[in-house]
Amino acid sequence: MSLLSITGLAAGYGPLEVLHGFDLEVNQGEIVVILGANGAGKTTTMRAVSGMIPRRGRVEFDGQDISTASPDSIVRLGIAQVPQGRGTFADLTVEDNMMAGAYVRRDDVQADLERWFEVFPRLRERRTQRAGSLSGGEQQMLAIARALMSRPRLLLCDEPSLGLAPLITQELFGVLQKLNAEEGLSILLVEQNANLALKVAHRVYLLETGNVVSTGSAAELAADDSIRKAYLGS
Amino acid sequence: MERLLQYIFDGLSLGSIYALLALGLVVVFRGTGHLNFAQGEMAMICTFFTWQFHAWGLPLVVSVLLGMVAGFALGAGVEVSLIRRVAKKSEAGVFVVSIAMFLGFNSLAGMIWGNLPPEEMPSLFPDEPDDFVKIFGAVWRYEYIGIMVVALLLMGLLFLLFARTKFGLAMRAVASNPESARLVGIPTGLVLASSWGIAAAMGALSGAMVGGLAGELTSLLMFTPFIYASASATLGGFDSPGGAVIAGLAIGVGEQLAAGYAPGWIGQELRLGVALVTIFVVLLFKPSGLFGSAKVERV
Numbered sequence: 309m310s311l312l313s314i315t316g317l318a319a320g321y322g323p324l325e326v327l328h329g330f331d332l333e334v335n336q337g338e339i340v341v342i343l344g345a346n347g348a349g350k351t352t353t354m355r356a357v358s359g360m361i362p363r364r365g366r367v368e369f370d371g372q373d374i375s376t377a378s379p380d381s382i383v384r385l386g387i388a389q390v391p392q393g394r395g396t397f398a399d400l401t402v403e404d405n406m407m408a409g410a411y412v413r414r415d416d417v418q419a420d421l422e423r424w425f426e427v428f429p430r431l432r433e434r435r436t437q438r439a440g441s442l443s444g445g446e447q448q449m450l451a452i453a454r455a456l457m458s459r460p461r462l463l464l465c466d467e468p469s470l471g472l473a474p475l476i477t478q479e480l481f482g483v484l485q486k487l488n489a490e491e492g493l494s495i496l497l498v499e500q501n502a503n504l505a506l507k508v509a510h511r512v513y514l515l516e517t518g519n520v521v522s523t524g525s526a527a528e529l530a531a532d533d534s535i536r537k538a539y540l541g542s
Numbered sequence: 543m544e545r546l547l548q549y550i551f552d553g554l555s556l557g558s559i560y561a562l563l564a565l566g567l568v569v570v571f572r573g574t575g576h577l578n579f580a581q582g583e584m585a586m587i588c589t590f591f592t593w594q595f596h597a598w599g600l601p602l603v604v605s606v607l608l609g610m611v612a613g614f615a616l617g618a619g620v621e622v623s624l625i626r627r628v629a630k631k632s633e634a635g636v637f638v639v640s641i642a643m644f645l646g647f648n649s650l651a652g653m654i655w656g657n658l659p660p661e662e663m664p665s666l667f668p669d670e671p672d673d674f675v676k677i678f679g680a681v682w683r684y685e686y687i688g689i690m691v692v693a694l695l696l697m698g699l700l701f702l703l704f705a706r707t708k709f710g711l712a713m714r715a716v717a718s719n720p721e722s723a724r725l726v727g728i729p730t731g732l733v734l735a736s737s738w739g740i741a742a743a744m745g746a747l748s749g750a751m752v753g754g755l756a757g758e759l760t761s762l763l764m765f766t767p768f769i770y771a772s773a774s775a776t777l778g779g780f781d782s783p784g785g786a787v788i789a790g791l792a793i794g795v796g797e798q799l800a801a802g803y804a805p806g807w808i809g810q811e812l813r814l815g816v817a818l819v820t821i822f823v824v825l826l827f828k829p830s831g832l833f834g835s836a837k838v839e840r841v
């Protein structure tokens with residue numbers, strides 16, 4: 309069953325239209341990757357799904373129309389975003405960052421805090437430090453942990469690998485894959501690094517200048533000659 | 543020695559009012575990144591509300607509380623109806639709007655309550671000539687003590703709100719990164735409106751205390767205190783609540799010392815100079831203020 313269902317999504321900034329009306333689906337328990345070059349509209353797609361910018365077309369989450377919903381009600385429904393460039397609260401402590409991530413929740417969040425400190429032990433070591441003093445990799449972990457604090461059913465990750473050492477990227481993707489496999493967390497991931505993306509994805513959408521030009525399973529796209537040439541460099 | 547102690551006492555009391563107003567400036571600045579030039583005039587209008595409630599026969603304390611409620615509504619209303627809309631179009635526009643509000647509120651007060659003769663404003667605290675206590679020979683009036691206690695108490699409550707509550711966390715998150723605050727589901731509009739509301743409510747309380755000290759109420763009531771408050775916020779750093787409080791107290795004492803020890807031929811007018819020179823020097827040598835943070839981020 310499809311958890312997120314997008315039809316005819318068009319969005320942009322002021323008079324500039326970036327997305328020209330494409331369809332996209334994320335099924336329950338899937339990792340879906342949006343692959344595309346700079347300026348293809350990947351981040352705009354994420355912002356449109358999160359309700360951060362005005363959009364046209366239909367966006368449904370778990371059967372509910374969220375095309376005109378506000379960002380806070382979308383988080384409440386169970387979609388959390390890890391924004392591009394991490395977007396941590398630089399002058400707040402690590403712990404406060406995570407507590408802010410749980411803002412929409414009314415129940416006790418201490419257990420979740422402990423849980424993500426187990427998954428990311430480095431965050432526990434730095435829990436009283438300001439987020440701005442963390443390394444890039446640690447900030448990315450924090451951004452992911454913060455998003456998970458809201459207990460999302462769908463996690464949007466906007467280029468988590470950006471500017472990180474390969475080893476750290478691998479570690480992060482390992483965590484995401486584990487969450488997906490063990491708890492059925494659905495993930496919509498934006499990537500420029502196609503090698504990495506095709507490894508973790510169940511399905512892939514190829515985005516070019518605001519339109520989906522190709523879609524299929526990760527294996528199908530990896531086998532496609534023209535895609536290999538353009539995105540995998542071989 | 544007695545004289546010095548006297549100036550320090552008076553300075554701390556007056557300084558706590560400046561601190562309260564400065565804290566209002568900082569709360570707004572941290573939330574929306576704007577300097578609200580109308581903060582003093584909004585406080586003045588609210589003081590007229592307070593006076594009006596009292597004139598209708600309500601007890602003074604109740605009137606002041608109602609004045610603060612009115613202040614909250616005014617501040618939140620201004621943010622929702624004006625600031626938010628203008629800020630979408632142009633940041634410089636907000637500056638112009640806050641200057642316009644400065645003039646507007648001033649004229650409005652004159653229009654409704656009249657400029658002359660001044661209204662009589664009672665004090666919240668005992669203010670008869672013999673209401674004082676002597677400490678090491680210096681006179682500390684009950685009214686001055688009351689002002690300081692109430693101002694510090696309110697500021698303490700505010701710091702608890704910032705540090706210990708979920709709403710305070712939301713305010714800090716919005717100040718730190720508005721975009722991410724929206725992404726984690728914080729209703730940023732509500733937070734910003736509340737920041738303006740809280741600032742205006744604090745202004746209403748400062749206004750009631752300044753009015754009580756002066757004993758009378760005119761539309762010029764908050765003009766000078768606002769300049770001192772601006773100097774305090776500049777000195778402490780516009781994004782540092784703690785800095786605003788410390789700087790407010792320091793400027794209060796500085797003002798009293800300058801006025802007290804100034805040679806006769808300069809006269810009392812030097813007081814205001816303390817504030818203006820402070821603003822000038824801080825902006826020249828340490829624009830982010832003593833406790834403010836120049837934005838640094840590791841990538």
